[in-house]
Amino acid sequence: MDIMDCHTHIFPPEVISDREVTISKDKRFAAIYGGSKERLIDAQGLIKYMDDNNIAGCIACGFPFMDRGLLKLSNDYIIEASRLDARIIPFIACDLDKRALSVKEIERCYKKGAKGIGEIGVYEKGLGEGELKGLEHVANIAEEVGIPIIIHVNEQVGHIYNGKIPIDFVALTDFIKRHPFLKIVLAHLGGGLCFYEIMPEIKDIFRNVYYDTAALPFIYSAEIYRYIEAFISKKVLFGTDYPLLGPRRYMHAIELMGKEAQGDILFMNARRFLGRG
DSSP states (O other): OOOEEEEEEOOOHHHHHTHHHHHHHOHHHHHHHTTOOOOOOOHHHHHHHHHHHTOSEEEEEOOOOSSHHHHHHHHHHHHHHHHHOTTEEEEEOOOTTSHHHHHHHHHHHHHHTOOEEEEEOOTTTOBOHHHHHHHHHHHHHHHHHTOOEEEOOOOSSSOOOTTOOOBOHHHHHHHHHHOTTSOEEETGGGGGGGGGGGSHHHHHHTTTEEEEOTTHHHHSOTTHHHHIIIIITTSEEOOOOBTSOOTHHHHHHHTTSOHHHHHIIIIIHHHHHHTOO
């Protein structure tokens, strides 16, 4: 069965080799990787991952560096990686706090071949009304050129970990309502926002919203896949958050699903989301 991994991360070799320098230089990067031994990989590491696991393609997410130089370096590297291997689908990042610069960066990267925007995150503070106003500029240009976005959304209860932030679900729902034609992925099952799709009005507002499975084994028990199959199997994209996790941590539970749901989650939903053959 073909597999698309719709949530992975790669970094330029300079960031990997100068990890501690980057942590000291960029507060947002430090919020995720400070005090952590979490592995970072470059494009070659992602190519090896795809080869070793028979992955047909990966969305390679950018990191929303606050440092403008690091942001540009990372975005350019991801786009160049996609030229190195066509299986890599480049999603570039932007800093919501710098709205005018974000628009320019997205326009620049789109012209160079970026296929989407994400993972959008504000790991040092949270996602509230103010940050979502900054996201309006990003959403407008994404709608204009017809590319999707991935937003980091985590659950609001449970254990604490690096990058877990307060998120205003009401403001985020209102944002989605203002952009009904924009394809949006709410990462990590939308921090549980997916459960509200049982409500008819939310299901309607979220008609162009997708979710991914990134980091689910760290958050939920395997019963979560029963909910996915019963209610949202046409809207969930397989994503590992690699190199945080590999596919094996997900596959046992997914393989207990029916064949149609498996095919949708592992490949078909990604094809529909990306508009690819």
